[in-house]
Amino acid sequence: MKFSKRVQSSSPAIKKSGLEVSLSHSYFLRRFTIGNALVSLGMFVCATGGSWDISNHLLNKPETFFSAPHAVLYTGVAVAIFGAVIVRMASSSIFNNNLNRHAKLTFTGISMMTIAAPLDFAWHSAFGLDGLLSPPHLVLLLGMIMSSLGAMLGIISYINSAKVPTVIQDNDDVPGKDSTRLEGRRMNSTMLLLIVIGVLPVWMTLDGLIGMCSLPFSNTEYFNFNLDPFTAAVVATIGYPVLISFILCSSSILANRKFGILSAIGASYLTVHAISTIIPNESLIPTLPFYMLNILAFLASDILVSFSSNKLYSVLAAAILGSSFFMVQYPLITYIYSEVFSNQSFVWPSLISSTYFRMIANIYPLILGPCFAMGIIGGILARKITSELSGKQYNNNAIMNK
Amino acid sequence: MECLIIGPEEQGQIFSLNLYWGEPNTLNLPIKRSYLLGTYTRSFVLTAIITISLTTYFLLSIYVIPSLYVTLPQIRALPRISNVSISPNMVHLGKTFYVNITGENMGDNADIQIVSTAFPNLTRSAGFVTIKQSDFTQKPIFIKIGDKIGSAYAGLGNLVYARYPSLECFSRPWYSHIIHHVQLEVKPVSVGRFMIFLKTIALPHLNNKSHYPQIGIKDYQNEFVTVFSVQVVRS
Numbered sequence: 139m140k141f142s143k144r145v146q147s148s149s150p151a152i153k154k155s156g157l158e159v160s161l162s163h164s165y166f167l168r169r170f171t172i173g174n175a176l177v178s179l180g181m182f183v184c185a186t187g188g189s190w191d192i193s194n195h196l197l198n199k200p201e202t203f204f205s206a207p208h209a210v211l212y213t214g215v216a217v218a219i220f221g222a223v224i225v226r227m228a229s230s231s232i233f234n235n236n237l238n239r240h241a242k243l244t245f246t247g248i249s250m251m252t253i254a255a256p257l258d259f260a261w262h263s264a265f266g267l268d269g270l271l272s273p274p275h276l277v278l279l280l281g282m283i284m285s286s287l288g289a290m291l292g293i294i295s296y297i298n299s300a301k302v303p304t305v306i307q308d309n310d311d312v313p314g315k316d317s318t319r320l321e322g323r324r325m326n327s328t329m330l331l332l333i334v335i336g337v338l339p340v341w342m343t344l345d346g347l348i349g350m351c352s353l354p355f356s357n358t359e360y361f362n363f364n365l366d367p368f369t370a371a372v373v374a375t376i377g378y379p380v381l382i383s384f385i386l387c388s389s390s391i392l393a394n395r396k397f398g399i400l401s402a403i404g405a406s407y408l409t410v411h412a413i414s415t416i417i418p419n420e421s422l423i424p425t426l427p428f429y430m431l432n433i434l435a436f437l438a439s440d441i442l443v444s445f446s447s448n449k450l451y452s453v454l455a456a457a458i459l460g461s462s463f464f465m466v467q468y469p470l471i472t473y474i475y476s477e478v479f480s481n482q483s484f485v486w487p488s489l490i491s492s493t494y495f496r497m498i499a500n501i502y503p504l505i506l507g508p509c510f511a512m513g514i515i516g517g518i519l520a521r522k523i524t525s526e527l528s529g530k531q532y533n534n535n536a537i538m539n540k
Numbered sequence: 541m542e543c544l545i546i547g548p549e550e551q552g553q554i555f556s557l558n559l560y561w562g563e564p565n566t567l568n569l570p571i572k573r574s575y576l577l578g579t580y581t582r583s584f585v586l587t588a589i590i591t592i593s594l595t596t597y598f599l600l601s602i603y604v605i606p607s608l609y610v611t612l613p614q615i616r617a618l619p620r621i622s623n624v625s626i627s628p629n630m631v632h633l634g635k636t637f638y639v640n641i642t643g644e645n646m647g648d649n650a651d652i653q654i655v656s657t658a659f660p661n662l663t664r665s666a667g668f669v670t671i672k673q674s675d676f677t678q679k680p681i682f683i684k685i686g687d688k689i690g691s692a693y694a695g696l697g698n699l700v701y702a703r704y705p706s707l708e709c710f711s712r713p714w715y716s717h718i719i720h721h722v723q724l725e726v727k728p729v730s731v732g733r734f735m736i737f738l739k740t741i742a743l744p745h746l747n748n749k750s751h752y753p754q755i756g757i758k759d760y761q762n763e764f765v766t767v768f769s770v771q772v773v774r775s
Contacts, residue, residue: 197651198677198712420649421615428605434597438590445586458594465601484696486651486744487713488615495606502602 167296170228170237171332174292176221177244178335181286182410184214185342189414192270192355192470197419197487215251218285222248225292237295243288250281269356270349271363279350283343290336294392294527297329325394333392334403341385341407348377352474354483367477374474378467379460379509383516384523386436386459387452390443391524397444404436408466415469421488422469435462452521453514460513464502469494475501617714617742618647619752621655621766624738630771633731637770638672639724643740645714647749650742653714655722658706658737658759662729665705673723677711680722691761693745703760706737714742728772737765 187210194207222244229241258274268275350356352370356363365373386400393399412429416422439455464471472494477483479501485493623642631637643655655676662668665682674680683689683706691700709722728734737759741751748754753764 424612425609428601428609431597431601431605434593438593438597441586441590445582462597488649488651489744491609492614495609498602498606 166228166231167237167299170225170241171293171296173221173224173226173228174240174244174289174296175332175335176224177218177248177285177289178221178293178339180214180216180218180221181282181289181339181343182214182335183217184211184282185339185346186410186414187211187214188346189342189411190418192349192353193415193418195355218251219248221289222285225289234295237292240288240291240295243291244285245288247281247283247285247288250277250284252281254278254281265358265360267358269358269361269363270353271351271356272361275350279343279346283340283347286336286339286343290340291527293332293336297325297332297392298528300329325396330393330396330399333389333399334406337385337389337392337403338406338410341381341403342410344381344385345378348374348381349470352377353470354473354477357483364483367474367481367483370474371478374467374471375505375508376512378463378471379512380516380519382463382466383456383459383513384520385516386439387443387456387517387520388524390440391520395444395447397440400440400443401433401436404440405433408432411466419469419487419490422491425468425491429465429468432462432466435459435465452517456517456520457510457513460511460516461506461509463509463513464498464505472497614746615648616746616749617645617650617653617716618749619650619653619714619740619742620644620646621738621740621752622719624766624768626736626768626770628770630773631728632775633728633772634775636725636727639726639736639768641709641722641724641738642719643709643721644719645716645742647716647742649716650714652710652712652743653740654708654710654743655720655740656706656708656738657722657724658704658765659726660704660735660737661732662705665707668727668729669705669707670725671707671722672725673721674709676709676720676722677714680707680709682707689761691763693741693751693763695743695745700761726770728770731772731774734770734772736768736770738768739763739765 187207190210191205191207194205225241225244229238254274254277257277258268258272261268261272261274351365352374354364354367354370364370386404389403390396390400408430412426416426416429435458439458442451442455442458469490472485472490473483475497476485476493479497480493620643621641622644623640625640627638639657641655641657643653645653659665659669663685665684669682671680683702685702685705687702688699689702689706690696691698707724709720711718711720714720726734726736739752739759741763743750745751751764753766756764756766759765
């Protein structure tokens with residue numbers, strides 16, 4: 139065994155092999171990634187606050203702007219803005235079109251969120267209390283989605299560049315080893331943590347978009363933005379399974395199918411959802427064990443995708459994830475289907491669990507087929523999009539390093 | 541065969557680990573991978589884990605746990621008006637009197653519990669009814685003549701138009717065995733017997749015990765009320 143230490147470009151060994159270490163680029167890339175991680179964390183906190191705010195409105199009808207969920211929400215916005223500033227400072231020193239595009243997506247999202255605040259105030263002043271779906275809320279949520287997507291893409295760029303050798307010529311020293319294949323690259327714990335941080339807010343914000351369109355919480359004194367109950371149920375039945383399957387399958391693929399990532403992200407989502415929607419309602423606390431059972435579906439899917447590269451098992455995992463949506467989206471899913479099946483748009487908070495458990499045995503067999511299909515579609519989309527991303531990222535990094 | 545591993549960059553240095561094998565003048569390191577279980581055994585174990593976890597998950601989530609939770613006793617609130625004091629019992633026209641109302645929930649938590657005070661002798665409450673003190677968690681609502689209001693204990697499911705002004709004090713939620721008070725200052729507008737209708741309702745309204753009083757006369761909302769009165773005399 140021969141162990142050698144290579145030093146920077148002043149070394150004759152490096153000049154001979156053509157190795158060049160670009161320290162400054164790596165430094166700015168790290169700062170760029172830290173900024174993106176902060177944006178993702180900010181969006182995660184923001185989405186958690188938003189989810190808690192919905193529960194708060196259902197339970198307590200708060201009459202003040204200064205409530206705990208609002209405080210959490212705006213803390214998340216502040217963290218995200220701070221992260222965006224770091225991204226801006228770092229991206230100006232990185233000459234990479236891809237990374238700059240991701241940064242622009244993040245900035246656009248943050249700008250939309252900033253604009254949404256005075257819009258919301260103006261809307262309240264003009265029309266009083268607003269529902270879940272309103273133009274300012276939509277602007278805010280779209281801003282959150284763009285910010286979290288931009289941040290996640292930035293994180294993926296860092297992970298892919300960390301996987302690719304900084305100098306292509308290294309391949310000449312290692313005949314037969316294909317360093318372009320992601321499968322061939324190891325991922326350390328930092329990269330895995332970054333994937334979790336990047337993916338979770340994307341999931342939560344897209345989840346919020348589907349909920350905003352399907353939950354019947356948008357009928358106010360002046361406007362009724364509620365969708366037709368049947369349409370809302372269709373949106374939920376299609377959207378949620380695709381989303382769950384897409385997000386979890388993507389995260390597993392991004393992590394090179396490492397066992398545990400899918401389960402970790404799923405468990406994190408369950409925990410946040412439980413904290414923001416179940417625990418605030420005391421009558422739902424006894425149903426926590428039911429909700430936590432969802433981890434079994436995530437574990438089973440994780441095993442399927444991690445221990446076999448067979449496409450069939452990936453499809454099966456995606457279908458399982460899609461079919462778990464009705465349990466994962468408890469308790470708010472009750473409002474959507476209750477409106478369709480019992481013509482009851484409002485469910486009392488203390489009656490949510492009994493309404494849900496009366497519904498599930500009747501509704502679930504009806505929606506199982508579509509959930510399966512949508513889950514599979516989500517899995518297919520995950521495969522295509524992540525391979526597209528990985529290919530583009532690699533080519534861009536390769537061009538950058540030449 | 542040479543394997544190049546690029547480790548973490550530390551102070552601009554790249555470390556490489558070169559492994560040689562197959563050459564007679566270097567150290568020969570045989571690399572042998574071994575698994576705890578054979579391939580087929582591993583597949584069998586994983587398949588068993590997946591099957592058991594999915595069966596458990598779907599069985600428990602769709603059939604077992606729902607059946608269990610549906611049989612649990614429902615949460616039932618028991619609203620009461622535990623104390624009403626009116627002072628003085630007789631007032632001169634143009635003077636005010638005070639009404640102190642104490643409401644309580646003697647059962648389980650209620651999503652909302654409302655204490656309703658109605659003034660059938662008045663045509664409007666503004667200027668005639670003032671809240672002096674209130675410890676309800678939500679801001680009380682004044683109902684004017686013509687406003688839409690729930691009836692028959694159905695909440696917003698059965699709306700009627702208000703025939704006289706009333707005041708709805710409510711907490712959301714109203715926790716078990718918690719007491720709330722309100723003190724009103726009322727100024728009658730005419731001589732004679734000034735009536736006050738009092739009731740309290742817990743929502744969701746599940747049975748006859750979700751409102752108080754449970755017997756007596758009914759108002760225009762088809763809901764039982766307790767009647768209080770103050771004699772108003774000329775100055």
